[in-house]
Amino acid sequence: MKIRVDIRKTLRSHDREFRLDVSFTAEHDRSVVFGPSGSGKSLTLQCIAGLLKPDEGRIEIGERVLFDSAAGINLRPQERNVGFVFQDYALFPHLTVEQNVAFGLNREVGERNHSVGRVKEFLALFELEPLARSHPRSLSGGQRQRVALARALIRHPDLLLMDEPLSALDPLLRSRVRRELSDMQTRFRVPMVVITHDPADVEALAQNVIVFEHGRVAQVMSLKEGAAGGGDTAQREMLDRALSDLYPVGAGG
Amino acid sequence: MLGQAVVPLALTLKVAGFATLLALLTGGLFGFLLARHSFWGRDVLDAICTLPMVMPPTVLGYYLIVIIGRRGWIGGWLHEIGIDLIFTWQGAVLASAVVAFPLVFKGARAAFESVDSHLENAARTLGSSELRIFFRVTLPLAWRGILAGTMLAFARAMGEFGATLMVAGNIPGKTQTLSLAVYDAVQAGQDDLANFLVLITSIVCVLILVASGKLFRPAY
Numbered sequence: 001m002k003i004r005v006d007i008r009k010t011l012r013s014h015d016r017e018f019r020l021d022v023s024f025t026a027e028h029d030r031s032v033v034f035g036p037s038g039s040g041k042s043l044t045l046q047c048i049a050g051l052l053k054p055d056e057g058r059i060e061i062g063e064r065v066l067f068d069s070a071a072g073i074n075l076r077p078q079e080r081n082v083g084f085v086f087q088d089y090a091l092f093p094h095l096t097v098e099q100n101v102a103f104g105l106n107r108e109v110g111e112r113n114h115s116v117g118r119v120k121e122f123l124a125l126f127e128l129e130p131l132a133r134s135h136p137r138s139l140s141g142g143q144r145q146r147v148a149l150a151r152a153l154i155r156h157p158d159l160l161l162m163d164e165p166l167s168a169l170d171p172l173l174r175s176r177v178r179r180e181l182s183d184m185q186t187r188f189r190v191p192m193v194v195i196t197h198d199p200a201d202v203e204a205l206a207q208n209v210i211v212f213e214h215g216r217v218a219q220v221m222s223l224k225e226g227a228a229g230g231g232d233t234a235q236r237e238m239l240d241r242a243l244s245d246l247y248p249v250g251a252g253g
Numbered sequence: 254m255l256g257q258a259v260v261p262l263a264l265t266l267k268v269a270g271f272a273t274l275l276a277l278l279t280g281g282l283f284g285f286l287l288a289r290h291s292f293w294g295r296d297v298l299d300a301i302c303t304l305p306m307v308m309p310p311t312v313l314g315y316y317l318i319v320i321i322g323r324r325g326w327i328g329g330w331l332h333e334i335g336i337d338l339i340f341t342w343q344g345a346v347l348a349s350a351v352v353a354f355p356l357v358f359k360g361a362r363a364a365f366e367s368v369d370s371h372l373e374n375a376a377r378t379l380g381s382s383e384l385r386i387f388f389r390v391t392l393p394l395a396w397r398g399i400l401a402g403t404m405l406a407f408a409r410a411m412g413e414f415g416a417t418l419m420v421a422g423n424i425p426g427k428t429q430t431l432s433l434a435v436y437d438a439v440q441a442g443q444d445d446l447a448n449f450l451v452l453i454t455s456i457v458c459v460l461i462l463v464a465s466g467k468l469f470r471p472a473y
Contacts, residue, residue, distance in 0.1 A: 078380045082378060090375040093394070
């Protein structure tokens with residue numbers, strides 16, 4: 001599904017001003033937003049989710065228009081059907097894992113039996129069954145991440161946004177979780193846009209790479225299926241060049 | 254002596270209870286409003302809401318007389334429909350509520366502000382209505398802070414003296430609360446009664462402070 005984003009927003013705090021002027025089209029289902037901190041990546045995701053209102057522009061997923069300032073369209077986050085995995089996961093600390101996962105399900109009468117089954121299925125799928133009655137504070141980073149992912153995916157969102165989903169994990173865990181993310185995307189066929197600082201994420205997760213710089217999109221690269229895995233040499237080189245421009249030495253956080 | 258203490262004690266609990274309820278509803282509302290919405294004049298409104306904490310209770314009592322007295326702005330209108338608040342226990346409730354209000358307000362504002370807005374945003378992306386977010390996310394995470402402020406407010410309302418005296422007077426059996434009864438007992442030289450009343454007041458207040466101290470500790 002195509003994701004088109006073309007937005008402008010000016011943020012002011014005290015004497016500082018930040019101008020976001022972002023325009024890109026993600027042709028494939030796996031997009032990675034890459035760039036240094038403070039380049040407007042998170043703000044852009046918040047705009048797509050409806051948590052922040054752009055001053056002007058247009059956002060669409062496939063045929064659905066989420067925001068269009070010219071037409072006066074601005075869907076509320078509740079109406080967008082866009083899943084969001086926050087950097088700190090934003091799990092509800094007073095609810096159990098099970099209640100967190102079930103939070104976004106329909107609570108209408110008659111739906112209840114159906115949702116109980118769905119929650120069970122998702123807990124199993126994300127290997128969270130033994131933790132169903134635990135509270136988030138007792139979970140490890142990787143487990144929290146799976147709860148956040150299950151909670152977002154159980155609603156079958158049209159698009160999944162992830163704000164640095166791997167940055168809170170230790171490096172050993174990262175490659176495993178990266179693989180899990182990739183598998184989940186294949187399984188649910190949900191288009192996703194992932195913010196990252198880590199070139200390894202780009203290689204593992206991206207079909208589109210959207211490079212941010214100073215509130216603007218510096219470059220959009222489209223990698224062929226499997227290319228990031230080491231196939232197409234020309235594309236690999238292009239990607240490596242772009243990444244090394246951003247992180248001359250010792251790329252990373 | 255016990256008999257002499259029971260009447261003012263019962264009245265005190267009644268007045269403080271209703272005053273706390275009133276302070277909880279209004280203080281909670283204003284605390285939420287100021288924590289979650291920014292608007293022009295917010296700082297001024299915050300200052301006004303905090304004012305009863307620092308102003309002499311007699312000044313507050315005077316304000317209340319000006320507003321709800323028989324010739325007051327609202328009191329005149331209330332008098333016409335047959336409601337008089339001056340020299341009634343309901344007047345004492347109002348006076349105590351005004352004095353206790355900032356404690357609920359401050360506690361509620363801090364409690365609502367301490368709820369991570371990411372959690373509310375996460376609930377929005379999960380399709381929850383604003384009302385459901387308030388009752389399922391915001392309030393469950395803020396209630397301990399609100400309750401702690403409310404208990405302080407109750408303790409404050411129990412000890413209210415100045416504003417209550419101005420608005421409701423000191424009528425035994427009608428508007429004479431514990432603190433007023435202590436004053437009367439000391440004036441009349443009834444030291445035993447004064448000691449007893451002081452002891453009761455102190456015990457109740459210590460219990461409340463211990464309980465609210467426990468609630469102030471974060472749960473998560």
